[in-house]
Amino acid sequence: MSALLSIDRLRVELPAAKKGMRTVIHDVSLDVQAGEAVGLVGESGSGKSMTTRAVMRLLPEGARLSGEIRFDGISIPGMDRRALRRWRATRVGMIFQDPRAHINPVRTIGDFLFEGVMLDGRLSTSQARERISHLMRAVGIADVDRRLNQYPHELSGGLLQRVMIAAALTTEPELLLADEPTTALDVTTQEEVIAIIDELRRERGLAMLFITHDLDLAAAVCGRIAVMYAGSIVEEQKADALGLATSHPYTKGLLAARPELGRRERRLQTIEGRPISAFEVGDGCAFATRCPRVRDRCRQERPAPTQVPGGRVACHFIDFIDAAAGSPAVGSGGGTR
Amino acid sequence: MSNPVLEVRDLRKVYPVAVTDDCPDGEFTALHGESFTLASGGSLAVVGESGSGKTTCARLIVGLERATSGAVLIDGVEQIRTRASSARRRQRGRQVQIVFQDPYSSLDPRQRVRDCLNEVLKLHFDMDARERARRVGELLDQVGLDERQAGALPRALSGGQRQRVAIARALAAEPKVLILDEAVAALDVSIQAQVLNVLADIRDATGVAYLFITHDLAVVQQICDDVVVMRSGRIVERGTVASVLERPTHPYTQRLLASVPRPGWTPRRRTTTGEPPASNGHPLPPESETKEPLP
Numbered sequence: 001m002s003a004l005l006s007i008d009r010l011r012v013e014l015p016a017a018k019k020g021m022r023t024v025i026h027d028v029s030l031d032v033q034a035g036e037a038v039g040l041v042g043e044s045g046s047g048k049s050m051t052t053r054a055v056m057r058l059l060p061e062g063a064r065l066s067g068e069i070r071f072d073g074i075s076i077p078g079m080d081r082r083a084l085r086r087w088r089a090t091r092v093g094m095i096f097q098d099p100r101a102h103i104n105p106v107r108t109i110g111d112f113l114f115e116g117v118m119l120d121g122r123l124s125t126s127q128a129r130e131r132i133s134h135l136m137r138a139v140g141i142a143d144v145d146r147r148l149n150q151y152p153h154e155l156s157g158g159l160l161q162r163v164m165i166a167a168a169l170t171t172e173p174e175l176l177l178a179d180e181p182t183t184a185l186d187v188t189t190q191e192e193v194i195a196i197i198d199e200l201r202r203e204r205g206l207a208m209l210f211i212t213h214d215l216d217l218a219a220a221v222c223g224r225i226a227v228m229y230a231g232s233i234v235e236e237q238k239a240d241a242l243g244l245a246t247s248h249p250y251t252k253g254l255l256a257a258r259p260e261l262g263r264r265e266r267r268l269q270t271i272e273g274r275p276i277s278a279f280e281v282g283d284g285c286a287f288a289t290r291c292p293r294v295r296d297r298c299r300q301e302r303p304a305p306t307q308v309p310g311g312r313v314a315c316h317f318i319d320f321i322d323a324a325a326g327s328p329a330v331g332s333g334g335g336t337r
Numbered sequence: 338m339s340n341p342v343l344e345v346r347d348l349r350k351v352y353p354v355a356v357t358d359d360c361p362d363g364e365f366t367a368l369h370g371e372s373f374t375l376a377s378g379g380s381l382a383v384v385g386e387s388g389s390g391k392t393t394c395a396r397l398i399v400g401l402e403r404a405t406s407g408a409v410l411i412d413g414v415e416q417i418r419t420r421a422s423s424a425r426r427r428q429r430g431r432q433v434q435i436v437f438q439d440p441y442s443s444l445d446p447r448q449r450v451r452d453c454l455n456e457v458l459k460l461h462f463d464m465d466a467r468e469r470a471r472r473v474g475e476l477l478d479q480v481g482l483d484e485r486q487a488g489a490l491p492r493a494l495s496g497g498q499r500q501r502v503a504i505a506r507a508l509a510a511e512p513k514v515l516i517l518d519e520a521v522a523a524l525d526v527s528i529q530a531q532v533l534n535v536l537a538d539i540r541d542a543t544g545v546a547y548l549f550i551t552h553d554l555a556v557v558q559q560i561c562d563d564v565v566v567m568r569s570g571r572i573v574e575r576g577t578v579a580s581v582l583e584r585p586t587h588p589y590t591q592r593l594l595a596s597v598p599r600p601g602w603t604p605r606r607r608t609t610t611g612e613p614p615a616s617n618g619h620p621l622p623p624e625s626e627t628k629e630p631l632p
Contacts, residue, residue, distance in 0.1 A: 043525040044496075140606065186386035187552060188607075191596040195604035213525065216598035257530035259559035261582065261597055267537070268530040268559065274495045275525055 002073060003031035004207050005055065005175055009067035012047075012054055021064060022279040024050050026231040026286070028067075029305075034174065037201060037208040039218030039239070042228035043254075043275045048211045051228070052177050055209070056094065057084060071175070089120055093168030095197070097180035099160040103152050109163055110148030117170045128170075135166040139196050158189035165197060169204070176201060176208040183212070194221060215242065215254060224311070227251050230286035231278025237311035246308040248315050250287045285316070293317055340413065341374035342513045342546050343398070343433075348372070348407035350393050367393040369570045370407060375514065380540060380547040382557040382578065384593070385567035391550045394567075395518050398548070399435045400426070411513065431461055434507035438519040440499035444491040450477070450502050451487040457509040476505040479542070480535055497528035501535065508539065518550040533560055554597055558582055566590045 010028040013021040025047045032038045042048040053059050055069055057076060069076045071087065079087060096102050103112055110132075117128040136144045139162040152160055161181060168176060178197060182190040198221045201208050212218050218225050219239040226236040227248065235248040242251055256269035273290045284299040285291070291298065297316050305312040349370040356363040368390045375381045385391040396402045398409050400416065409416045411432045417425070437443045445453065454473045458464055464472065477487055480501040491499055500520060507515055517536070521529045537560060540547060549561050557564055557578060564581050566574040566589065574587040585591045592607075 043527065187554075187596045188386065188592055191604045192606060195606040198604060199606065214598060216600060216602060219600065220598055220602050220604055254526055257527050259530075259533070259555040261555050261558060261594065261599055264558050267534050270530045270534060271527040274497060274528060 003070075004034040004036075004072060005032040005209065006070045007031070007051070007055065007067070008069070010051065010054060010069065011066045012050060012059065013064040014060060015062040016279075023281075024231060024278050025054070026278055026281065028228070028231075028233055030226055030233060030236070032175070032207050032209055034207055035205045036224070037198075037210060037222040039210045039212065039222035039225040040228060041212055041215050041218050041225055043213055045230070045275055045277050046228040047231040047278055048228050049179055052094075052179050052209065052211055056088065056092070056177065089116070090171045091173050092175045092177060093171070093173040095161070095164050095168050095176065095178045095181040097183050099157070099164045100152060102164065103160070105152050107151075108148065109150055109152065109155070112152075113148070113163070113167055113170060116167055120171045131170060132166070135169055136163075138200060139163075139166045140192070141166075158185055158193060161185065161193050162196065165193070165200070169200060172204070174207060176206050177211075178208060179211040180213070181210075182217070190217075197221065215251075215258070227254075230276050230281050232281075232286055232314065233305070234287060234315070235311065235313045236305070237308075237313075241310040246310075246313060246318060248287075248313050249291050249293055253290075253292075285314075340377065341410075342377040342379075342412060343375040343548065344372075344408075344410040344413075345374070345394070345398065346372050346408045346410065348394065348397060348409065349405045350390075350397060350402065351405045367570050368397070368404075371567075371570075371572050372407075373565050373572065373575065375546050375548055376563075377513070378540070378544040378546055379563065380549060380561045382549045382551060382561035382564040383567060384551060384554065384557055384564055386552055386593075388569065389567040390570035391567050392518060393570075395435065395516050395548065395550050398514075399433050399516060400429055427460065430510050430512075432512055433514045433516065434510055434512040435516040435518060436500070436503045436507050436520040438522050440496065440503045441491060443503055444499060444506075446491055449488055449490055450482065450494075453502065453506055454509050457506055461510050472509070476509055479508065479539055480505045481531070495528070497524055497532060500524060500532055504532075504535070504539070508543070508545070511543075512545060514546050514548060516548045516550065519552070521556060522551065522553065529556075536560060554582060554594060555599075566593070 007028055007030045010025055011023070012025040013023050016022040028051055030038065040048045040051060054065060055076065059065065065077060071091065113132045114128060117123055117131065123131065133144045136147065141147055141159065141162055155163065181197065182193050185193060194217065210218055210222050215225070219242060222239055224236065225239050225242055226233045227250065228234070229250050235251050237247065242255070253271040257271060259268060271290050276286070276289060284301060285303050288294050288298040295317065301316070303314045303316045305314045306318050308318060347370045348368055350368040352365045352367055353363060354360055354365045373381070383391045383394060393402070397404050400421065403418050416429065421429070451473055454476055455469055458469045458472055473487070482498060482501055482505070486494060486498060491502070494502065521532050524532060533556065536547070539545065549557065551557060561578050564575065564578050565572045566581065566587065568589050574581060574585065574590045581590060582594065585594055
């Protein structure tokens with residue numbers, strides 16, 4: 001079966017401040033099937049947002065892209081302006097971290113929502129009105145008529161993010177790109193917004209690429225998770241297989257480092273050092289500078305993704321990790337100094 | 338239990354705001370006369386979401402704002418509410434220090450790490466240059482920074498390293514209370530764990546008390562002994578971390594706990610689709626914009 005969204009060996013370079021190019025994405029291959037939710041998880045600078053920008057063709061000027069991105073078999077980098085506009089307007093919806101940065105502050109909520117539908121041109125004004133009020137109610141906004149006449153500054157962050165979700169769905173897209181949609185929200189509002197996204201996505205059979213730094217959050221709404229580190233996907237697994245024996249040392253380290261409710265550690269396990277940027281990666285494994293299991297081979301040769309039950313992992317010593325099942329992959333404590 | 342190092346008594350803060358329909362009297366009460374204590378060498382979490390009053394509380398304690406009424410006592414001594422002289426302010430600096438969420442905006446971009454710490458020592462202590470250099474080395478070691486980073490400017494450091502500098506700078510004054518206002522919230526998970534471990538070590542080594550302002554209950558569990566839960570300027574629940582997080586009694590605390598993503602967690606909608614929430618019977622208003630005191 002061919003995927004709805006297929007990213008194949010994506011590599012992105014951006015012009016550096018002085019001269020030359022800096023690699024921000026080394027090698028990303030990821031498929032999203034129709035109706036499937038896939039999480040793309042990583043820390044800051046891992047390239048997860050840049051990947052969605054590449055998909056949407058929103059990369060900064062001067063960016064150099066290689067590899068292929070296909071939507072329903074059609075190359076996105078190959079689209080002409082007209083086709084691209086049409087594709088963005090009708091087949092894909094985006095939800096961003098900061099709704100305020102993506103909505104015109106001097107236009108009403110109603111103007112904002114109608115603009116998308118009317119540009120699409122498939123609906124009459126009354127049909128559009130009906131769809132918009134239906135969606136507003138679906139995202140849990142009561143008092144639709146009053147809200148449509150309000151301006152963005154009159155709405156709370158949680159409410160505005162619901163408007164953005166409604167806006168992303170007005171043209172009935174097949175794919176939803178959600179880039180940290182709840183990071184700026186309070187935790188109770190986050191739960192509400194995530195539940196709304198999940199529910200509407202399932203009802204409509206939408207595919208979703210969900211970008212976040214929070215593994216647990218991604219696992220709650222996605223069937224499959226890809227973990228990014230320094231510009232590459234280091235692991236792709238079924239959500240419930242993350243952190244198990246065959247998981248990547250980085251994923252295991254992330255899971256162990258996060259304090260968890262109901263479990264107080266004397267000390268948190270840490271990953272030594274700091275997350276590196278994609279351009280700092282040498283010839284070897286991107287995680288080699290921080291990996292507790294690093295060997296000479298890791299520093300010299302970049303590991304290719306290996307098939308494991310439930311997914312694929314880019315690590316030379318995946319068998320070794322397998323053999324050490326059950327024991328934590330990352331050393332405790334000492335790494336903080 | 339020893340005497341509390343910090344006591345907050347009936348602390349109240351009212352801000353004047355524009356008169357609107359929501360706010361006909363032109364006043365917004367950020368803190369409704371709340372009280373709590375922090376034990377000497379203890380670690381107290383003040384938990385809440387945006388608008389709960391937790392940051393207002395921190396700002397009143399360090400003296401960045403003046404309370405409308407109520408008192409802040411440090412070691413049993415009430416802090417004056419009128420404009421303080423610089424000597425008084427320096428004295429308060431020896432008692433309470435604060436670390437903010439964003440280390441980049443709280444460090445001088447043109448000051449090297451070593452100079453930044455040295456300046457605090459000069460201000461507060463009568464030490465000669467050699468003693469200061471030794472103490473700077475000690476502070477850097479405590480937060481896990483090395484010689485190379487000591488000579489760096491903030492822009493050359495990562496977010497986690499900058500936050501360590503901010504912590505070292507706060508500790509340089511040897512305060513009795515260190516307020517951490519969302520101090521690990523902006524850090525990546527792998528870095529957050531390192532900083533939390535550093536904070537635990539520092540408390541063990543120096544006996545400084547922490548007032549931990551945060552929205553993150555998992556972090557609270559890891560690093561605090563006691564907790565107060567705030568909502569709309571009021572404390573709704575308090576107790577030891579173990580009791581509050583394991584047996585929360587207030588519906589808001591229960592709701593907060595249920596919202597934390599964790600393995601096996603399923604997000605749930607608390608509001609009904611399309612219908613306005615019931616005016617009574619529903620334990621919580623659904624919108625952050627309508628944060629009202631709970632029944």
